[in-house]
Amino acid sequence: MTGAVLNKMILYFGTDTARIQHAMKVYCFARALWEEEALAEEFSDSDERKETLLMAAILHDIGIHEAERKYNSSAGKFQEIEGPSIAERILRECAADSRQITRICYLIGHHHTYNLIDDLDFQILVEADLLVNLEEDHLDRAAILSVREKYMKTAGSKRFLDSYLLPPD
Numbered sequence: 001m002t003g004a005v006l007n008k009m010i011l012y013f014g015t016d017t018a019r020i021q022h023a024m025k026v027y028c029f030a031r032a033l034w035e036e037e038a039l040a041e042e043f044s045d046s047d048e049r050k051e052t053l054l055m056a057a058i059l060h061d062i063g064i065h066e067a068e069r070k071y072n073s074s075a076g077k078f079q080e081i082e083g084p085s086i087a088e089r090i091l092r093e094c095a096a097d098s099r100q101i102t103r104i105c106y107l108i109g110h111h112h113t114y115n116l117i118d119d120l121d122f123q124i125l126v127e128a129d130l131l132v133n134l135e136e137d138h139l140d141r142a143a144i145l146s147v148r149e150k151y152m153k154t155a156g157s158k159r160f161l162d163s164y165l166l167p168p169d
Helices: 002-013 017-041 046-059 064-071 076-093 098-108 120-136 141-151 155-164
Strands: none
Touching: 002 017, 002 046, 002 076, 017 046, 017 120, 017 155, 046 076, 046 098, 046 120, 064 076, 076 098, 098 120, 120 141, 120 155, 141 155
């Protein structure tokens, strides 16, 4: 089902290659972070939880075009408002089950609201998005260190950030 969601996301964004590439990078980081955490924790339900996380990663910014159209802004709060209904439609077209749809829409509807992180899937989605945003936004070392300290909780996200955004001076 993840492949079907990927295909729908690509078609939805159309010629907006920057948004497609952003979603693909977040998806890849989320996958890598989940694999590491799942191995460390030995989750019994890891396949379903992983699939839910990965579909949320693919669709996390799906509301951005609608936010730009309605609010003339791509700000996270507007993505959170507009994304869940679009994601729900896509997920229903891909025959996702209702429990997954509910969780994915929750994650999309809160992925910029860091004080509401309630489980590992949410934490990994936030970290994957931050890893990509920090690189794409070309933030300086001090800003990257601040984000690392405040928001990065998994060992994998810290290691990835350190290796590709904070190499030794």
